[in-house]
Amino acid sequence: MDRIFCISAGQLIVKKSDTVINRQNRYLNYGLLSLATELRKSGWNALQIQGLFESPIETVKKCIDFGFCNLSTLPFLISVPSFYAISWVNEFISLIKEINSSVKIIIGGRWVIADRSDLMQSLVPDADIVVPGLADRNITRIVESCLSFEFEKLKIPVSTLKNSLDYNLLYERELYQPSLEVSRGCGMGCSFCQEKNEPLQRLKSSSIIIDEAKSILIDDNLNKMNIYFESSMFIPTRSWVESLKEKREHELLFFDWRSESRVDTINLKLVKHLAEAGLKVLDLGLESASKSQLIRMGKTRNAALYLDRASRLLKECHVNGIFVKINILLFAGETSETISETIEWLMLHRQYIKGVSVGPLIVFGWECNTEDYIKELQSYGASRSHMPTEGVQHINLSDEIDHGKAIDISKEISEEFMTKEDYFYLKSFSYFSRDYRFEDFKNDLTR
Structure with missing residues (x-):
């Protein structure tokens, strides 16, 4: 047919x-x-x-x-x-x-x-x-x-006809770590985010999530299958977490899962319960530990409170066995001083961090739609670098740090705070092909 x-x-x-x-x-x-x-x-x-x-x-x-x-x-x-x-x-x-x-x-x-x-x-x-x-x-x-x-x-x-995604329609589906969309939208207004003005939706019910998980998970001889809870801003409630924990235990469905959130939106009192409900990896959009850069990004109005909250969340996750990957964005106006502030903060919290993903600001979108944003970035000292393809604008973050240097700095920070073993763990948890073993990874490092 x-x-x-x-x-x-x-x-x-x-x-x-x-x-x-x-x-x-x-x-x-x-x-x-x-x-x-x-x-x-x-x-x-x-x-x-x-x-x-x-x-x-x-x-x-x-x-x-x-x-x-x-x-x-x-x-x-x-x-x-x-x-x-x-x-x-x-x-x-x-x-x-x-x-x-x-x-x-x-x-x-x-x-x-x-x-x-x-x-x-x-x-x-x-x-x-x-x-x-x-x-x-x-x-x-x-x-x-x-x-x-x-x-x-x-x-x-x-x-x-189920509510879940039909993974049987995906070619070589056994090689993919599955995802479940648990909510859409964000609406927090960060200047670099595509969903800054998209209203946040309620989390999908735990009953639906468990039903979907049952239809998705495969128990085989490949790397363990985990689930990524896709949500631009993951804000769980106590009742949602307790319900998910209860239904996982009732169905004997003890899968590990991962999600992404801001450092200032997860209730610290819920961390222990999230761990009991299966949360194993949390991607945290810290973005920076420079107070001036956090303000420029629109991440917060009170940078000191924001960083204190981030510190307490990291420690709480560590105590409860949740691995945290920190996301860092090198933003417009970045200098050696602002980057040093971020590195020093990461140094102080090294023991609580599983990995750090770092990248420089890249502007995506049609030129006619990004002109005003480019002007805002220029007001912070940034400038246009080049366009590798239509709709992708590389940025020189400042007179001191051009795009190429920002790439080098990003790599250096990631390597400083993430071992090869931790890198493989985080990648294989959600992204690497499930037939890609650590031995393969080590061999490829030498190629």
Whole structure:
């Protein structure tokens, strides 16, 4: 039976260095999997294939293996998760059209397209439909609008239609660490965040989370399967945590999970209960320990209180066996003095930190949409560096620290506060391919 191929675009241009180790990352496009699941519920034969770091021709070959040919009639869905993926998308579409010139191409990508479908159409001229925003409720209608005939759908028993993402639709799903979207939005107003104005939604109920976990988890001989609770701002309540803990114990479903949050939004009194409910890794968006930089970012109005809260949260997590990875952003106006302030703070808390991820500010978005933000950054002493591709603006943080130096500093800080063993643990917990062992990792370090 003909398939709807749901393609998560790969990258010919990469944000991080193109190494053997980085190519082991399998960042799950769970938004696309949500669309594939909706199509499956509507009776369509959907399959998700992720381009990752492969060439477009390799992904095309997989589509052919699963039945794509010059007689195929159903459209392709292509999710564009980053501006870095645009060149990959164009090459992929060209290859698909060579095989079947009549196949329709639907592209989406909430954060890339934003409200400028016209600009995306100009970048990807062979796309037939460009879909802005979220398409969860409309994807079936969009697909059917591409067809000029009635198509025989699959007959799916109602009892199999679950709330969870259907990981059986994901090619090589056993190699991915799964994700569950537990809430959307943030709305805290940090200047660098794409969800700064998106209202925060309530957390998904623990009952639904447990039901989804039961349908997702695999017990096999690969690296242990964990779950990432996807939430731009994770703010659990006592009742939610207690309910999750109770239902995990009732179902004997003792999976470990990970989430991301700000340092000033998790109630310290809940940390012990979160650990008992399975939280094992917490990504904390500290961003900086320089008071002036925190103010510039819009992270807080009281930097001293913010850092004190961060310190207490780190210690509480450490006591309760929760590993913390600190995220640091080198921001506009950065100097050797502000960076030293951050490093000194990290030094004081080294024993409580499992790892540190550091990167310089990069501005993503259409130039017409980012002009005002660039001007704000320039008021702090930053300047434009270069554009590696459309929609990606590298920034010189100050006269003292250009983009290249910021990259070097980021690497030095990460290596200072994260051992190879801890790096592998954090990466394999959520991102590395589940068949990638520590021995493989050590061998790749020498290549």
